[in-house]
Amino acid sequence: MIDLDTFLSQLVVGLFRGSLYWILAAGLTLIFGVTRILNFAHAAILVTGSYITYTIYVSTGSYVLAFLGAIIACGLLGAVTEVLLIRRVYGLDPLYQLLLTFGVTLVVNEAQKLVWGKGSVYVPTPEMLRGGVAVGAVTVSYYTVFVVIVGFLLLLALHYFINMTMMGLRLRAVWRDPVMSEVLGLNPKNYYTLVFFLGSAIAGLGGALLIPAITVGPGLGDHLIVLAFIVVVLAGLGNIVGSYITALAIGVTWSLLTLVTPELDIVILYLISALILMVRPQGLFGER
DSSP: OOOHHHHHHHHHHHHHHHHHHHHHHHHHHHHHHHHOOOOTTHHHHHHHHHHHHHHHHHHHOOHHHHHHHHHHHHHHHHHHHHHHTGGGGTTSOHHHHHHHHHHHHHHHHHHHHHHHOSSOBOOOOOGGGOSEEEETTEEEEHHHHHHHHHHHHHHHHHHHHHHHSHHHHHHHHHHHOHHHHHHTTOOHHHHHHHHHHHHHHHHHHHHHHHTTTSOBOTTHHHHHHHHHHHHHHHHOTTOHHHHHHHHHHHHHHHHHHHHHOTTTHHHHHHHHHHHHHHHOTTOSSOOO
């Protein structure tokens, strides 16, 4: 029998995990929603953001500079990758896109080992976010609350940007009909580069938020990209709001499954994902 405090504790852990999954999947969803590119290198860029956060924090002792540095550097990395490599495969078979971005993943992983070594790195939790608030017998850390709030604010920011701004309107025009948008004076290539910058910058944010929570080492992105694809595909490719709900649902479900079947939690999660896609191949919320 699971007591209430244990349930609440795992629920909080699930919300924390789900928020991190959402931040990981958000950039991937944004990029696919506009460019129709499934960027396999997205999680490797996120892990690079963690490493950059570590480097800047060790050099300056400033979390603000470390977070901003990771966001900007990852955004630029994504934009440069799009201009130099990914731009060559637009309109080609998705297999070429996956192979190219998988190759980028391998290069980024090896570059991480060359620059930061094969060991793991870690950044302590910011001092102002240490400690926690009691919810019954369960103590919820301030950092957990911070990550959940950041995830929700990111959802609001993306929704407002895409649906309420002129730039968002242009992005939607490029997504719906690149040829017609070019006739109307928009250059789709410029907007694709912008989207890769924004999506990769979000990945950098995710990397900055991840490293105070767990140690980061080479190859971590290979595990994270699987989770990101599960979120994006189950939600419906390109669906921002659906990805947020799905990420939280996966985080909470996975966390609670560890209470019931700790040995099979990840297997059950994959089985649930397979069953959902059998019933709704377009995803829970439909493709956008």
